[in-house]
Amino acid sequence: MTEKAKSKVDTVRLQNMSRAFIESASMFAAIDLELFTAVENGSNTVEKFAVHAEISEVNAERLMTMCATAGLISWADDHYINADDVQRFLVKGEKSYAGPWLTFTRPGWSNWGNLTEKLKNPDEATVIGSYETMTVDYARTYHEATSSIGFGAGRRFNKQVDLSRRTKMMDLGGGSGAYSIVAAQNNPNLSAVVFDLPPVVVVTQDFIEKNGVADQVSTQGGDFTKNDFPQNCDVAVMASNLPQYNREIINQVIQKAFDALLPGGEMHLIGEMLDDDRKGPMDAAIWGLMEVMSNSTGLAHSRKDCVQYFKQAGFEKIEVHEFIPDILVRVTGAKPK
Ligand SMILES: C[S@@+](CC[C@H](N)C(=O)[O-])C[C@H]1O[C@@H](n2cnc3c(N)ncnc32)[C@H](O)[C@@H]1O
Structure with a gap:
């Protein structure tokens, strides 16, 4: 390492990382206390929010300062305002409210404190991991x-994706049926089958209706x-549901989909995928690591891995598309006619 490069190295990044869980905790507390909804509805100063949330002014100030430095809210002359994404996804009552998803991983909180233990002494892995214990009630919360x-x-x-000339879609692990429902609403000639675990499809039916x-x-x-x-x-x-399974299982599932599709059919695998240099995005690695907690065989797959599964199954015209940058990638292929 050169002298110049050496002098640039400091502990700042590592310090920030070591306390990153406090940023998550602050966001969860702000969601619990409906801080962002309060800011939208006028309880937008420390004093007003303290009254609204029934907490002391000093605690309101601590939390709001933290949220401001995390970029969730910002100070505008004499009051706080929400950041654009917070305004859209964390204000209760908005159609786009995503609080249930943004707190989805929170129940695992205490487990993460024991990650080292879990890595050293994992429970025996099963194919479907945490889905073994899926119930209708849990599926309802999960798919909310x-x-x-x-x-x-x-x-x-x-x-x-233009599905206007397609007639029937299988939605594997379709959950709420979101993809199928929107596809059906936009393509009157299309039917869709949401394939999911038996307790889950009970809940899917409610969404369909x-x-x-x-x-x-x-x-x-x-x-x-x-x-x-x-x-x-x-x-x-x-x-x-890509990182919930290992390479062998995903290979088999894609092969089964290929075999079941009509000639000329198309497949779309949408998942949290690593870039081919495996340096990111972190979300793919997080979901892969999460499988330690689920006792499954799952791990993070790269784009290259997924292209290979498609090739091996027999798909042609394989393409990789950004779907939700840094979160989801879409790999697609066509079954020869
Ligand atoms: C994170 S959800 C995604 C739901 C939906 N595809 C979406 O994107 O909104 C994953 C879904 O895959 C389903 N799933 C996972 N493993 C499955 C399996 N082996 N067989 C059927 N469904 C499965 C789960 O039950 C769950 O509904």
Whole structure:
């Protein structure tokens, strides 16, 4: 290392990282105390927010200062205002409110303090990991969270992919059915089957009914690592369950989707993928590491890995698209005619 490079090295980045959990804790507390909703509704100073949240002024000041330095709120002359993303996704009552998703990983909080232990002494891994204990009640809470961002992702998919000439879609691990519901609403000739674990599809049915698409969207309960896939489909979508499985399992699932698709059909794998240099994005690594807690075999897959799964299955015209930058990538391929 040169003298110049050496002198640039300091502890700042490492110090910030060592306390990053405090930033998460602050955001959770601000969500609990409805800070961002209060700011929108006029309780936008330390004094007013303290009264609104029934906390002391000094604690209101501590929390608001932290949120301001984290860029969640900012001071404008004589009051705080929300950052644009906070205004859109963390103000209660807004249609785009994503609080359930943004607190989704919070129940794992205490486990993360024991990560070293978990890494050294993992419980025995199972294929579907934490999904082993899925119940209808848990699926309801889980998909209240996923749907708070899933329908936005479904709309993005609909903008990126023209399904107007397609007739039937299988939505593997479709959860709330967000992708299928939006696809059906935008393509009157398309039907879709949401394939998910049996307790989950009970909840999917509620979403389907609430969105008025029961004539186009149906469900099939099953485990995509074991059970047969819906037949006569010319589109397959699998979104947001990639790091929950290891390479071998994802390979098999993609092969099964390829085999089940009609000739000329297309598949879209949307997932948290590492860049090929494996230096990021961090979200893919986080979801891969999370599988330590779920006792599954899952890990982070790279874009290159996913392209390889598609190639091996027999897909052609394989393409990699940004889907939600730094969060989700879409790999797509066509089954030869
Ligand atoms: C994070 S959610 C994503 C839901 C939906 N695709 C979306 O993007 O909004 C993952 C879903 O995959 C389902 N899933 C995971 N493993 C599965 C399996 N082996 N068989 C069927 N469904 C599975 C889960 O039950 C859950 O509903």
